[in-house]
Amino acid sequence: MIPKKQKAKPRVAFFDFTSCEGCQLTVIDALQYHPELLDVIDIVEFREASSDSSDVYDIAFIEGSCTRASDEMRLRTIRDTASVVVALGACAHLGGINAIRNKQELDDVRHYVYDGKADWFATYAPRAISKVIEVDLVVPGCPISGAEFVRLVKGLLQGRMLEPIDYPLCIECKLKENVCVYQRGEICLGPITRAGCDAVCPMYGAGCEGCRGMITNPNMDAFYTVLREHGLSQAEVETKLTLFLTNQTMSMSREEAVHVEPTH
């Protein structure tokens, strides 16, 4: 192993697109608990925390979804510059909450929001940054988990691309012996959603909203059956799967039509 002092610190930059920048705030929070991160990386651009900026960096963390054609060029520049690109949070990873509008007519949405000035804003369907550029790594969640961010950065420094957790939230929820949200007659997306958040929403009594994205190969037919058995109508099922999973469910339904029978 090369002693750390001989290693050049990787230059790290943070960029934001359409997002609330809450994931970057979580990074700042994680730095308070892990100040040693600053001994091993060199942050050269981080609008949320520093006035410095740089055109030269090794690792780029990108928060936010791509919502305009004009975002694409900036994303490509980042991709061309950085050797590692990381999608930071649900917006960059999935399109995020911004993608709710993708199930509606874009023009209608734009006019509803911007009214007479709608034509000034050339937005398009919000998408994950991986739809525009190649992404090496994902830190999922809304917001991200600070602990997971630190774990993935550690992996990067060790030359390992740690995949985010790909098992469902139920695993973590059971480990904590939480009351199953369904037992309280409420709905939870835990069975199809990636774990890694320590089941924080169910622990405090709220059903999972799916912010970390779906697991690989979720059994959606079985899941729709469970939701129906718990009294959800088709409209309610679709609403539930829209907060964070619009793009994922839309791409699934393009592959095979999602058939959800109404309960009534």
Added chain:
Amino acid sequence: MNFKIMPKSAFADWVDRLIGSYRVVGPKRKHGQYVFDELRGVEGLELHYPTSVLPPKKYLVPQKEVLLNYHLDGSRLEIASKPEPTVILGIHTCDIHALKLFDRIFSQGFTDQHYQAHRDSVILVSIECLEMCGPNAYCRDMGTASATEGFDLHMIDLGDVYAFNIGSQKGADLFKGFRQAFDAIDTDVDQINHVLATKWDNFPYRLDFDVHEMPALLHESFNSTLWDELGQKCLACGSCTQVCPTCYCFDVTDEVDLLMEEGQRVRRWDSCQIHEFAMVAGGHNFRERLALRQRHRFMRKGKYQMDAYNMVGCVGCGRCASACLAGITPIDVMNELCARQQCSELEPFASVVAEVAA
């Protein structure tokens, strides 16, 4: 058999004394469910509980456990676990049978020293169930509705008093210096026998076949169409294996600090129901289909562990059925397999009866 009798009025004192010398855990109510948790006193301890979310195995194979601490330059390598002496109160007998299976599994070949360290540090105080804990349990079929060994102490509720069956010296030592536990006399033993013998009306059989047929039934059912049907229902959420008292599959990872100096080797529970469990190098997944994962789970419980350890890998606690949102229950699965194999003419299993205190 060697019994102690303790008036219930003295039980709180006894628990307080234990808390003075040990970490004491037992079933407690949490948001309408029951979980094994640390006791500060007898308050909150619920000995009359249906079942716990997680079985007490979590004290022997913790959900997450640091196995080793080391320095990356090789100068330091030490076993991390130094378990605290712990009394586990109120274990149901199904869970005692599950721990007997664990004892066998973890001592096979190279003994798992981390398990063994926990095992040596715990004192198991079980309690006789006098009624079925819920509709998903089938402990009588599995022969686990009572226990005559595997515990350090075994409690039987006799109304005003508890009887304690002494299973080991460690168990007997819990009464050292405690003056309110008395040697059982003949009338106590009569009462114990009466309670143990008359409880069986409360324990219906729920399998349509004799548990001794289970390995053969599963063997014959390897190519059953039922597995595909289960695969269509299953969410692959892994809840069934997480709550199972006999599941012990684990994953081991190395976690190194940021400065790449110190590291820990960590063991966590794993689940055969999740996508990545059977993923191997090169990305091949030899149990990609949910049907195969469900089949593997039931085969393992009812046959493979019998083949490997001469014990059935299910104790009939019913936790997996309660946890399953898709409604997959071992009782239904086993009975359906049995029906498809036309083995329903078999007599119900009658040989598992209480081994009443002699």
